Amino acid sequence: MTAIRYELIKTCKQTGARLGRVHTPHGSFETPIFMPVGTLATVKTMTPEELKAINAEIILSNTYHLWLRPGEDIVQEAGGLHQFMNWDRPILTDSGGFQVFSLSDLREIEEKGVHFRNHISGEKLFLTPEKATQIQNALGSDIMMAFDECPPFPAEHKYMKDSVERTSRWAERCLAAHQRPEDQGLFGIVQGGEYKDLRKQSAQDLTSLDFPGYAIGGLSVGEPKEIMNEMVEYTTQFLPTDKPRYLMGVGSADSLIDGAIRGIDMFDCVLPTRIARNGTLMTSQGRLVVRNAKFARDFSPLDPNCDCYTCKNYTRAYIRHLIKTDEILGLRLTTYHNLYFLLNLMEQVREAIKADRLGDFREEFFENYGFNKPDAKNF
RNA sequence: GGAGGGAUAGCGAAGUUGGUCAAACGCGGCGGACUGUAAAUCCGCUCCCAUCGGGUUCGUAGGUUCGAGUCCUACUCCCUCCA
Numbered sequence: 438m439t440a441i442r443y444e445l446i447k448t449c450k451q452t453g454a455r456l457g458r459v460h461t462p463h464g465s466f467e468t469p470i471f472m473p474v475g476t477l478a479t480v481k482t483m484t485p486e487e488l489k490a491i492n493a494e495i496i497l498s499n500t501y502h503l504w505l506r507p508g509e510d511i512v513q514e515a516g517g518l519h520q521f522m523n524w525d526r527p528i529l530t531d532s533g534g535f536q537v538f539s540l541s542d543l544r545e546i547e548e549k550g551v552h553f554r555n556h557i558s559g560e561k562l563f564l565t566p567e568k569a570t571q572i573q574n575a576l577g578s579d580i581m582m583a584f585d586e587c588p589p590f591p592a593e594h595k596y597m598k599d600s601v602e603r604t605s606r607w608a609e610r611c612l613a614a615h616q617r618p619e620d621q622g623l624f625g626i627v628q629g630g631e632y633k634d635l636r637k638q639s640a641q642d643l644t645s646l647d648f649p650g651y652a653i654g655g656l657s658v659g660e661p662k663e664i665m666n667e668m669v670e671y672t673t674q675f676l677p678t679d680k681p682r683y684l685m686g687v688g689s690a691d692s693l694i695d696g697a698i699r700g701i702d703m704f705d706c707v708l709p710t711r712i713a714r715n716g717t718l719m720t721s722q723g724r725l726v727v728r729n730a731k732f733a734r735d736f737s738p739l740d741p742n743c744d745c746y747t748c749k750n751y752t753r754a755y756i757r758h759l760i761k762t763d764e765i766l767g768l769r770l771t772t773y774h775n776l777y778f779l780l781n782l783m784e785q786v787r788e789a790i791k792a793d794r795l796g797d798f799r800e801e802f803f804e805n806y807g808f809n810k811p812d813a814k815n816f
Numbered sequence: 817g818g819a820g821g822g823a824u825a826g827c828g829a830a831g832u833u834g835g836u837c838a839a840a841c842g843c844g845g846c847g848g849a850c851u852g853u854a855a856a857u858c859c860g861c862u863c864c865c866a867u868c869g870g871g872u873u874c875g876u877a878g879g880u881u882c883g884a885g886u887c888c889u890a891c892u893c894c895c896u897c898c899a
Contacts, residue, residue: 476853497852535852543854556854587852626852657851685852692851708851715850715857730846760856768856 441580441622441649443681443702449789451796452698456787459650459681459702461527461579462620463519466494468681468702469786471693471779472529474710476502478512478522481710482769483776485524491745491777492784494526495579497705500572501533501564505555509575517577529705530578532569532611534626535686538587538658546586548603566610570623574616582652583611585626590660597630598638604628605642612646624650624683631664633671640675651676652683653701657692666695673700690719690782691808694799697786704783709775714768716760719778723807725753727771732757745777 442460446467449456457468473480473488476499480488488496498518503509515521518528536553537544543554550565569584585604588597608625615623625643629635643651653672656665669684676682681702687693688706696704709719716728720740725732727739738748739756747756747770759767782802789798803809 472852474853481853481856499853502853529852531852536854538852540854582852585852652852654852659851683852688851704852706851707853707855711853711855711857712850714855717850726848728847763856765856 439618439622439649440620441681443650443679445678447790449698449795450793452790452799453700454697454786454790454795455700455702456790457681457702459527461495461622463525463527463579464494466527467787469693469697469783469790470494470703471688471783472497472703472705473776473780474705474707475522476707477506478503478518480772480776481714482765482772485522487773488524488776489526491773492780493776496524496526496528498522498528498530498576498578499533499536500530500569500576500582501536501553503530503576504533504564504572505557505562509572513575513577519577527579529580530573530576530582531685532573532582532584532626533564534569534582534585534654535587537585538589541589546603548606550584551586566607567614570611570614571616574621578621580650581611581615581621581623583608583623583625583648585628585654587655587658588628588630590630590655590658592630594632594635597628597632597635601628601635601639601642605639608643608648609646612648622649624648624652624681626652626654626685627672627676628655629668629672630655631660631668633668636668636672637675640672644675644677648680650681650683652685654685656684657686657706662692662695665692666699669696669699669701688779690779690806691803693779693782694786694795694802697783697790698795698799709779710772713771713775716757716767716771718771719775721802721805723805727753727757728760729757739771739774740778743774743778743781745774745781747771747774747777 440462444458446456458465472495473493474497478498480496512518512521519525537551543556545552550563553562555562566584573581584607586600588600625648627639629639683703684696684701686706687704688708693704718725718727718739721742732753735753740748751770756767756770789795
């Protein structure tokens with residue numbers, strides 16, 4: 438009996454996108470889905486009640502960061518991550534593999550694991566597949582991620598091949614170390630960068646280990662979007678259709694739609710929450726930098742087509758004022774809106790799949806958002 | 817009335833053995849970036865015109881000097897203390 442089960446409901450006749458349902462020990466959710474990121478056991482600025490109000494079904498947290506603070510033992514003592522942070526819906530924990538990438542200046546990789554320099558204290562740490570698994574077992578997340586290496590782009594083929602093979606060996610070690618397969622599902626992560634042969638090899642290595650779900654990692658790390666889409670499209674053919682597929686770290690509106698069209702079921706990204714705190718909003722008409730002076734006297738909502746709490750009650754001028762004056766409410770209102778926007782977008786994507794018209798939806802959305810403009814960039 | 821201190825770019829504030837000063841730094845302003853969160857962060861620009869480059873600045877007016885934000889004189893204003 439596995440903790441995670443995927444149910445394929447239907448496939449979009451127009452695009453091949455999958456409508457599905459993932460069942461977890463803390464309830465189920467429909468896919469394709471976007472998962473807000475709450476690295477330190479909190480989606481920055483948002484209470485669990487607010488997350489529920491915008492229909493967040495599953496959120497992320499992070500092994501590396503919770504290991505450092507407060508320590509997985511404290512979370513376990515609190516009764517697990519769900520109880521600790523007062524979130525009773527599903528939680529997915531990333532393994533720390535992304536920190537191998539993002540903290541690359543502070544770490545050293547070897548076969549057994551990765552030496553880190555604690556980015557807060559400078560203390561020397563050693564994270565292994567076994568340790569990352571043990572921490573996630575202690576945290577009690579519904580979906581755990583295998584400890585992988587997320588290599589940078591670009592990387593030499595030779596380096597990537599070694600990395601992919603090591604990640605596969607690590608995945609096997611994670612599986613072996615996993616103490617609670619009945620309560621927590623462990624996903625494998627396909628790597629391989631921009632190299633098809635390595636993507637294929639990685640996918641085959643991992644599927645032979647039979648994980649309850651598979652992630653595609655190592656994308657959205659600086660490569661062109663065409664390469665990302667190509668790699669996603671190429672990789673999914675080697676993944677089983679009866680398991681969920683998770684494209685890690687992707688959260689721009691266009692990439693979510695294009696990912697769903699290529700058979701992706703789950704996405705996560707810090708983008709909506711991070712750019713919200715920095716004063717950029719996602720709207721049906723494209724990105725809006727509310728900090729800009731031109732909004733100083735704009736008393737319309739962030740997105741006229743949005744019915745979230747922020748858009749129903751506050752103006753661009755007011756939110757600009759809050760952001761410019763470093764008022765905490767500004768961060769909350771913008772974060773709320775951006776998450777609502779992506780969650781709502783995915784709801785529309787699911788509806789479009791049900792109606793076999795995701796291709797049409799994509800066209801309409803891209804047109805409004807401005808992706809079709811010749812000078813479209815950085816969405 | 818007397819003694820002393822000070823006036824630097826939108827604001828605050830460095831700079832006073834005269835040259836390497838269009839003038840540090842902070843704030844403010846303007847713009848950009850952000851994709852499994854070292855992020856309420858980071859990066860540019862911020863006297864005027866301009867592609868190089870040029871033109872005007874450091875309270876005001878003179879002066880010394882090859883050269884002055886930096887030295888001298890007068891004036892204006894501000895602050896502190898004494899009458």
